[in-house]
Amino acid sequence: MSPVAPSQAHARLRVFLAAAHHLSFTRAGEELHITTGAVSQQIKLLEDWLGQRLFRRRPRRIELTDAGNRLLAAADPAYAAVDLMIGRLRGGALSGVVRVRTLPSFLATWLVPRLPKLMRRFPQLELQLEAEDSSRSLREGEFDLAIDLNDGSYPGFQSTVLLEEEIFPVCAPRLLEGRPPLDSPDDLRHYPLLHDMTAWRGSTPYAEWERYLKAIGAPQVEVRRGYMLNRNHITMQCAIAGMGVAIARRTLITDELDSGRLVAPFQQTVRTGKRYCLVYSAGALADPRVATVHDWIAAEARGAQAADTPEPHAVPAAGA
Secondary structure (H helix, E strand, O other), X not given: OOOOOHHHHHHHHHHHHHHHHHOOHHHHHHHHOXXXXXXXXXXXXXXXXXXXXXXXXXXXXXXXXXXXXXXHHHXXXXXXXXXXXXXXXXHOOOOEEEEEEEOHHHHHHHHHHHHHHHHHHOOOEEEEEEEOOOOOOOOOOOOOEEEEEEOOOOOOOEXXXXXXXXXXXXXXXXXXXXXXXXXXXXHHHHOOEEEEOOOOOOOOOOHHHHHXXXXXXXXXXXXXXXXXXXXXXXXXXXXXXXXXXXXEEHHHOHHHHHHOOOEOOOOOOEEEXXXXXXXEOOOHHHOHHHHHHHHHHHHHHHHHHHHOOOOOOOEEOOOO
């Protein structure tokens, strides 16, 4: 094995991290301002040096191998810590207000539990948090950073992809007691359903269930019944209370699954084609306070993605 200079290893790891975060050589190239071919070449050189494949090349997408997941889990926290320290040194004693607009469910479920770490690291920073649905358009000057769930396209703004989203049914274990088994989508007829009306704006309140079932090949299941709610985190609370079976977003449901408050009766998850993104105006990251919060949120998202076990039965949503 030929020796690799530290600078070469560093550069190749940077390319690997970008590709692993986006699960796309093209998006990694856009982030690093290099061509897709250059990304592919650097990954191949790294794989040859390590003697292990880091990605599986699939038609129109890539996936991390076990070795790739292990490298991501090891390298990500180290690089995130370095990036945060560089931001802190550049910014000196950071102080002042950073305005963050975010989706209510993402704020309550994902961001708020992590904010104490940011407060301890940068005690002089003050966040002005505003919970707003995607239905209200993003307007220049109203925020420093926004967190939105979309296809990643934000004309007039710049964006950083945080997390890809998948959906799947969940319910409370007690909902299954005394009822027929819930082994297949056809068994849903024995159970009440919960609907998040805000999940697919401009469509019917039942759209998320319909998209999930169509993607897994069970479009004949009747879902136009049950309870309708207008917030994801409220829908999940109703599921925990045993009111019915709900569609969960992987990004927002980890704690409930780990604790056993909710279970996933089916193996299939569906990629929605949507992703959580940090959105900001051109030049916003020149402010060290905004750049620090941006980098911290992005690092937290990378850590969450690295810790998440990929679902082997995930399928793309119809039309995603």
